[in-house]
Amino acid sequence: MKRVSAWQIAVAFTGSFLGAGFVSGQELLQFFGNFGGYGLIGMVLTIISFGVFGYLCMIIAKRKKMTDFDKVIVRKEGSRLRTVFGAIVVFYLFGVMVIMVAGAGSLVQNLFGIPAWLANTVMTVLVILVAILGAQGLLASFELLVPLLAVAALIISIVVFAKNGAGSVAFTAFSGSNPLLGNWVFAVISYVAYNLMAAISILVPLSEQTKNETVIRKGMIMGTLVLTVIFAGVLLPITFHRPMIETAEMPMLEFARMVGSVMGMIYTILLLGGMFGGALSSLYAITARVRNIGPLKGTPLLIVLSALALGGSMFGFKNLVSTVFPVFGYLGFFSLPCILEHYLHIRREKKK
DSSP states (O other): OOOOOHHHHHHHHHHTTOSHHHHHSHHHHHHTGGGBHHHHHHHHHHHHHHHHHHHHHHHHHHHHTOOOHHHHHOOSTTOHHHHHHHHHHHHHHHHHHHHHHHHHHHHHHHHHOOOHHHHHHHHHHHHHHHHTTTHHHHHHHHHHHHHHHHHHHHHHHHHHHHHHOSOOOOBOSBOSSOGGGOBHHHHHHHHHHHHHHHHHHHHHHHHTTSSOHHHHHHHHHHHHHHHHHHHHHHHHHHHHTGGGTTTOSSHHHHHHHHHOHHHHHHHHHHHHHHHHHHHHHHHHHHHHHOOEETTEESHHHHHHHHHHHHHHGGGOHHHHHHHHHHHHHHHHTTHHHHHHHHHHHHHHHHHO
């Protein structure tokens, strides 16, 4: 079995969050940017939560030799709660894939006038082809994408502040832009919960391919640092210069175009890469959990799931982001105390 390095864990961890919503800035605008200064506090709390719970999940999976994420979330065998969380995560991952495909179609349509359905179809076919390669295809795509996104987000953020000054930020506890995210605290909780569902569904299967817990710890530290750079690079210009992009479907693309046409094109390509990586990681995680549906398994299962996601993508990118993510965030919230309880249990077992 080929071993996974600390850096591969880092990019898998970071890449699991970098879907179309995140990289485009639309997701961070709704969950953080609309709350101003409170959103920045929420960013810090979110990154800490990602690092801690991602690490706990990989340690649980490594020590107990688990590859199914629902078993990591809920400790007790035969628990109905385990079945519930397993179903929630699978449906959420499918929702993420739908959103990623929809984002690709929206982006290509806006740039080149190509019909969204055609762009969605091309993206779906590419995802299927790379998904057939399994985990190594997933890691290879993340190793290329994550460093480029970190550099691009940092450059755009610096140039936007250099051109437009420091801007201003207010501390807004409540936001009327999305009724599902009325308060900044609930927005943070929802964001952490649904993103962790995607992250652990990728990290848990990788845990068995790591050499030891030291590799996991190093990987999670590096991943958290890289995620912090990208998160801040996207959220800071959105928060301090929100009036400039408030109505934009893809705020970071608007900022990239303000930097220059070359950066606009580069970020467009990276955006497509982020959407591709998000769709790919979701499909990989679903098939790792649901290995067959009736007579379907392997490549036929990949094709059927992708075709269903293609159909769902026609509802539109912005509409899907504003509804699917908050709903699954609230549903997934109760997974957090379950993960913590599971980790504390295995610590007590180790001491005994």
